[in-house]
Amino acid sequence: METRRQAVTLFTSVSLLIGIIVIIQLWLVAAALDALLGGQTAVLVPAAIASAVLLVINAGLLRLIVRLDSRVRRRTENDE
Amino acid sequence: MPAQNHDPDAEGDRPGRRPVPRWEEDFPIQTERDHYVARREFAKFLTLGSALLTLANVAIAFVGLRPKKDRPPATLIELASSVQPGGSLLFRYPTDQDPCILIRSTTGKFLAFSQVCTHLSCAVVHDPEHNQLFCPCHRGSFSETEGRPTAGPPTRSLPRIKLEWRDDDLYAVGIEV
Numbered sequence: 070m071e072t073r074r075q076a077v078t079l080f081t082s083v084s085l086l087i088g089i090i091v092i093i094q095l096w097l098v099a100a101a102l103d104a105l106l107g108g109q110t111a112v113l114v115p116a117a118i119a120s121a122v123l124l125v126i127n128a129g130l131l132r133l134i135v136r137l138d139s140r141v142r143r144r145t146e147n148d149e
Numbered sequence: 150m151p152a153q154n155h156d157p158d159a160e161g162d163r164p165g166r167r168p169v170p171r172w173e174e175d176f177p178i179q180t181e182r183d184h185y186v187a188r189r190e191f192a193k194f195l196t197l198g199s200a201l202l203t204l205a206n207v208a209i210a211f212v213g214l215r216p217k218k219d220r221p222p223a224t225l226i227e228l229a230s231s232v233q234p235g236g237s238l239l240f241r242y243p244t245d246q247d248p249c250i251l252i253r254s255t256t257g258k259f260l261a262f263s264q265v266c267t268h269l270s271c272a273v274v275h276d277p278e279h280n281q282l283f284c285p286c287h288r289g290s291f292s293e294t295e296g297r298p299t300a301g302p303p304t305r306s307l308p309r310i311k312l313e314w315r316d317d318d319l320y321a322v323g324i325e326v
Binding site: 073074076077080081083084087088090091094095097098101102103104105106107108110113114116117120121123124127128130131134138141 | 181182184185188189191192193195196198199200202203205206207209210212213214267304305306308326
Protein backbone atom coordinates (compact mmCIF):
# COMPACT_ATOMS: atom_id res chain seq x y z
CA MET A 70 0.00 0.00 0.00
CA GLU A 71 1.19 3.49 -0.81
CA THR A 72 2.30 6.04 1.73
CA ARG A 73 0.78 9.49 1.83
CA ARG A 74 3.96 10.97 0.37
CA GLN A 75 3.78 8.62 -2.63
CA ALA A 76 0.11 9.47 -3.00
CA VAL A 77 0.87 13.20 -3.16
CA THR A 78 3.28 12.56 -6.04
CA LEU A 79 0.71 10.40 -7.83
CA PHE A 80 -2.04 12.97 -7.27
CA THR A 81 0.19 15.68 -8.75
CA SER A 82 0.93 13.58 -11.84
CA VAL A 83 -2.72 12.62 -12.37
CA SER A 84 -3.82 16.25 -11.81
CA LEU A 85 -1.34 17.31 -14.49
CA LEU A 86 -2.82 14.78 -16.94
CA ILE A 87 -6.36 15.89 -16.12
CA GLY A 88 -5.27 19.53 -16.54
CA ILE A 89 -3.85 18.83 -20.01
CA ILE A 90 -7.12 17.14 -21.01
CA VAL A 91 -9.14 20.09 -19.66
CA ILE A 92 -7.04 22.47 -21.79
CA ILE A 93 -7.79 20.32 -24.88
CA GLN A 94 -11.49 20.48 -23.98
CA LEU A 95 -11.27 24.27 -23.67
CA TRP A 96 -9.77 24.42 -27.15
CA LEU A 97 -12.58 22.15 -28.43
CA VAL A 98 -15.23 24.50 -26.98
CA ALA A 99 -13.55 27.53 -28.59
CA ALA A 100 -13.23 25.74 -31.95
CA ALA A 101 -16.85 24.50 -31.81
CA LEU A 102 -18.12 28.00 -31.01
CA ASP A 103 -16.12 29.44 -33.90
CA ALA A 104 -17.51 26.76 -36.23
CA LEU A 105 -21.06 27.45 -35.03
CA LEU A 106 -20.71 31.17 -35.75
CA GLY A 107 -19.13 30.36 -39.11
CA GLY A 108 -22.03 28.09 -40.06
CA GLN A 109 -19.88 24.93 -40.19
CA THR A 110 -22.29 22.72 -38.28
CA ALA A 111 -20.75 19.45 -39.52
CA VAL A 112 -17.91 19.62 -36.97
CA LEU A 113 -20.10 20.27 -33.92
CA VAL A 114 -21.15 16.68 -33.19
CA PRO A 115 -17.60 15.22 -33.57
CA ALA A 116 -16.34 17.96 -31.24
CA ALA A 117 -19.00 17.08 -28.65
CA ILE A 118 -18.18 13.36 -28.94
CA ALA A 119 -14.44 14.06 -28.57
CA SER A 120 -15.15 16.18 -25.50
CA ALA A 121 -17.28 13.37 -24.00
CA VAL A 122 -14.47 10.84 -24.63
CA LEU A 123 -12.01 13.15 -22.86
CA LEU A 124 -14.45 13.45 -19.96
CA VAL A 125 -14.57 9.64 -19.69
CA ILE A 126 -10.75 9.57 -19.57
CA ASN A 127 -10.81 12.25 -16.86
CA ALA A 128 -13.40 10.31 -14.90
CA GLY A 129 -11.19 7.22 -15.12
CA LEU A 130 -8.23 9.18 -13.79
CA LEU A 131 -10.37 10.57 -10.97
CA ARG A 132 -11.48 7.03 -10.11
CA LEU A 133 -7.81 6.13 -9.85
CA ILE A 134 -7.35 8.97 -7.36
CA VAL A 135 -10.38 7.94 -5.32
CA ARG A 136 -9.19 4.33 -5.11
CA LEU A 137 -5.69 5.43 -4.17
CA ASP A 138 -7.14 7.73 -1.54
CA SER A 139 -9.10 4.91 0.08
CA ARG A 140 -6.00 2.68 0.10
CA VAL A 141 -3.94 5.43 1.73
CA ARG A 142 -6.65 6.05 4.33
CA ARG A 143 -6.81 2.34 5.12
CA ARG A 144 -3.06 2.25 5.58
CA THR A 145 -3.13 5.34 7.81
CA GLU A 146 -5.86 3.79 9.96
CA ASN A 147 -3.88 0.55 10.26
CA ASP A 148 -0.74 2.46 11.28
CA GLU A 149 -2.65 4.37 13.93
CA MET B 150 9.04 9.87 35.93
CA PRO B 151 11.84 10.99 33.66
CA ALA B 152 11.21 8.33 30.95
CA GLN B 153 7.69 9.66 30.26
CA ASN B 154 8.73 13.32 30.02
CA HIS B 155 8.61 14.38 26.42
CA ASP B 156 11.40 16.74 25.49
CA PRO B 157 10.94 18.11 21.96
CA ASP B 158 14.42 19.53 21.84
CA ALA B 159 15.89 16.13 22.65
CA GLU B 160 13.84 14.51 19.83
CA GLY B 161 15.05 17.14 17.40
CA ASP B 162 18.63 16.26 18.13
CA ARG B 163 18.25 12.81 16.60
CA PRO B 164 20.49 12.36 13.56
CA GLY B 165 18.64 12.89 10.24
CA ARG B 166 15.76 14.88 11.73
CA ARG B 167 15.53 18.62 11.97
CA PRO B 168 15.11 20.14 15.41
CA VAL B 169 11.42 20.64 16.21
CA PRO B 170 10.81 23.90 18.04
CA ARG B 171 8.34 23.94 20.90
CA TRP B 172 5.82 26.12 19.04
CA GLU B 173 5.61 23.52 16.28
CA GLU B 174 4.94 20.85 18.87
CA ASP B 175 2.04 22.91 20.17
CA PHE B 176 0.74 24.02 16.76
CA PRO B 177 1.87 21.39 14.27
CA ILE B 178 1.60 22.22 10.57
CA GLN B 179 1.06 19.00 8.69
CA THR B 180 2.33 20.14 5.31
CA GLU B 181 2.26 16.70 3.77
CA ARG B 182 -1.35 16.06 4.79
CA ASP B 183 -2.25 19.56 3.59
CA HIS B 184 -0.71 18.90 0.16
CA TYR B 185 -2.42 15.52 0.02
CA VAL B 186 -5.90 16.96 0.55
CA ALA B 187 -5.27 20.03 -1.65
CA ARG B 188 -4.12 17.99 -4.66
CA ARG B 189 -6.88 15.42 -4.29
CA GLU B 190 -9.49 18.17 -4.20
CA PHE B 191 -7.80 19.99 -7.11
CA ALA B 192 -8.09 16.86 -9.25
CA LYS B 193 -11.77 16.60 -8.35
CA PHE B 194 -12.43 20.22 -9.30
CA LEU B 195 -10.56 19.80 -12.59
CA THR B 196 -12.78 16.83 -13.43
CA LEU B 197 -15.84 18.91 -12.56
CA GLY B 198 -14.54 21.58 -14.95
CA SER B 199 -14.06 18.90 -17.58
CA ALA B 200 -17.71 17.84 -17.16
CA LEU B 201 -18.87 21.45 -17.54
CA LEU B 202 -16.81 21.88 -20.71
CA THR B 203 -18.34 18.69 -22.14
CA LEU B 204 -21.77 20.10 -21.30
CA ALA B 205 -20.87 23.34 -23.10
CA ASN B 206 -19.73 21.39 -26.18
CA VAL B 207 -22.95 19.36 -26.24
CA ALA B 208 -24.98 22.57 -25.87
CA ILE B 209 -23.12 24.14 -28.82
CA ALA B 210 -23.80 21.03 -30.93
CA PHE B 211 -27.47 21.15 -29.91
CA VAL B 212 -27.77 24.82 -30.89
CA GLY B 213 -26.01 24.16 -34.21
CA LEU B 214 -28.22 21.22 -35.15
CA ARG B 215 -31.49 22.85 -34.10
CA PRO B 216 -33.78 23.35 -37.08
CA LYS B 217 -33.53 26.86 -38.45
CA LYS B 218 -36.39 29.30 -38.12
CA ASP B 219 -38.50 30.14 -41.13
CA ARG B 220 -36.83 32.22 -43.77
CA PRO B 221 -37.17 35.95 -43.16
CA PRO B 222 -39.60 37.69 -45.51
CA ALA B 223 -38.30 39.10 -48.77
CA THR B 224 -37.29 42.74 -48.51
CA LEU B 225 -37.19 45.18 -51.40
CA ILE B 226 -33.81 46.85 -51.89
CA GLU B 227 -34.78 50.28 -53.04
CA LEU B 228 -32.71 52.06 -55.71
CA ALA B 229 -30.80 48.84 -56.43
CA SER B 230 -31.12 49.31 -60.19
CA SER B 231 -29.48 52.73 -59.94
CA VAL B 232 -26.21 51.24 -58.67
CA GLN B 233 -23.53 51.55 -61.33
CA PRO B 234 -20.95 48.79 -62.04
CA GLY B 235 -18.27 49.08 -59.34
CA GLY B 236 -20.71 50.87 -57.04
CA SER B 237 -22.38 49.85 -53.81
CA LEU B 238 -25.49 50.52 -51.75
CA LEU B 239 -26.23 50.01 -48.06
CA PHE B 240 -29.47 48.41 -46.91
CA ARG B 241 -30.86 46.55 -43.87
CA TYR B 242 -31.81 42.87 -43.85
CA PRO B 243 -33.54 40.93 -42.28
CA THR B 244 -34.22 43.54 -39.57
CA ASP B 245 -33.38 47.23 -39.22
CA GLN B 246 -30.55 46.21 -36.88
CA ASP B 247 -28.68 44.22 -39.56
CA PRO B 248 -26.65 46.37 -41.97
CA CYS B 249 -25.87 44.85 -45.36
CA ILE B 250 -24.04 46.00 -48.45
CA LEU B 251 -25.15 45.51 -52.03
CA ILE B 252 -22.32 45.66 -54.54
CA ARG B 253 -22.34 45.65 -58.30
CA SER B 254 -19.23 44.16 -59.77
CA THR B 255 -17.53 45.66 -62.80
CA THR B 256 -19.15 42.92 -64.88
CA GLY B 257 -22.57 44.17 -63.75
CA LYS B 258 -23.41 41.29 -61.39
CA PHE B 259 -25.27 42.11 -58.14
CA LEU B 260 -23.99 40.59 -54.89
CA ALA B 261 -24.89 41.33 -51.28
CA PHE B 262 -23.22 40.56 -47.96
CA SER B 263 -23.67 41.40 -44.32
CA GLN B 264 -21.77 44.59 -43.59
CA VAL B 265 -20.67 43.34 -40.16
CA CYS B 266 -17.04 42.21 -40.16
CA THR B 267 -16.70 38.67 -38.76
CA HIS B 268 -13.66 39.74 -36.75
CA LEU B 269 -14.93 42.41 -34.34
CA SER B 270 -18.16 43.59 -35.97
CA CYS B 271 -16.92 46.79 -37.62
CA ALA B 272 -18.67 47.86 -40.81
CA VAL B 273 -16.96 46.76 -44.03
CA VAL B 274 -16.84 49.04 -47.06
CA HIS B 275 -16.60 48.30 -50.75
CA ASP B 276 -13.18 48.74 -52.34
CA PRO B 277 -13.88 48.47 -56.10
CA GLU B 278 -10.25 49.15 -57.05
CA HIS B 279 -9.12 45.91 -55.43
CA ASN B 280 -12.38 43.98 -55.90
CA GLN B 281 -12.77 43.47 -52.18
CA LEU B 282 -14.74 44.42 -49.10
CA PHE B 283 -12.45 46.21 -46.70
CA CYS B 284 -12.69 46.54 -42.93
CA PRO B 285 -10.90 49.74 -41.88
CA CYS B 286 -10.74 48.84 -38.18
CA HIS B 287 -8.05 46.15 -38.44
CA ARG B 288 -7.35 46.19 -42.18
CA GLY B 289 -9.20 42.98 -42.89
CA SER B 290 -10.48 42.26 -46.37
CA PHE B 291 -12.97 39.91 -47.97
CA SER B 292 -13.40 38.66 -51.49
CA GLU B 293 -15.98 40.69 -53.39
CA THR B 294 -17.38 37.64 -55.16
CA GLU B 295 -17.55 35.07 -52.32
CA GLY B 296 -17.22 37.07 -49.11
CA ARG B 297 -14.41 34.88 -47.82
CA PRO B 298 -11.56 36.49 -45.87
CA THR B 299 -8.49 37.25 -47.97
CA ALA B 300 -6.32 39.29 -45.60
CA GLY B 301 -6.12 40.57 -42.04
CA PRO B 302 -7.52 39.11 -38.84
CA PRO B 303 -10.97 37.82 -39.98
CA THR B 304 -11.16 34.04 -40.31
CA ARG B 305 -14.83 33.57 -41.20
CA SER B 306 -16.64 34.57 -44.37
CA LEU B 307 -19.19 37.35 -44.46
CA PRO B 308 -22.76 36.01 -44.48
CA ARG B 309 -24.08 36.27 -48.01
CA ILE B 310 -27.50 37.73 -48.72
CA LYS B 311 -29.51 35.86 -51.33
CA LEU B 312 -30.96 38.15 -53.99
CA GLU B 313 -33.86 37.70 -56.34
CA TRP B 314 -35.20 39.86 -59.17
CA ARG B 315 -38.95 40.28 -59.22
CA ASP B 316 -39.98 42.27 -62.25
CA ASP B 317 -37.57 45.21 -62.15
CA ASP B 318 -37.07 45.19 -58.42
CA LEU B 319 -34.29 43.49 -56.47
CA TYR B 320 -35.25 41.67 -53.28
CA ALA B 321 -33.19 40.24 -50.44
CA VAL B 322 -34.72 36.81 -49.82
CA GLY B 323 -32.41 34.95 -47.45
CA ILE B 324 -29.08 34.65 -45.67
CA GLU B 325 -26.38 32.13 -46.52
CA VAL B 326 -23.95 31.75 -43.60
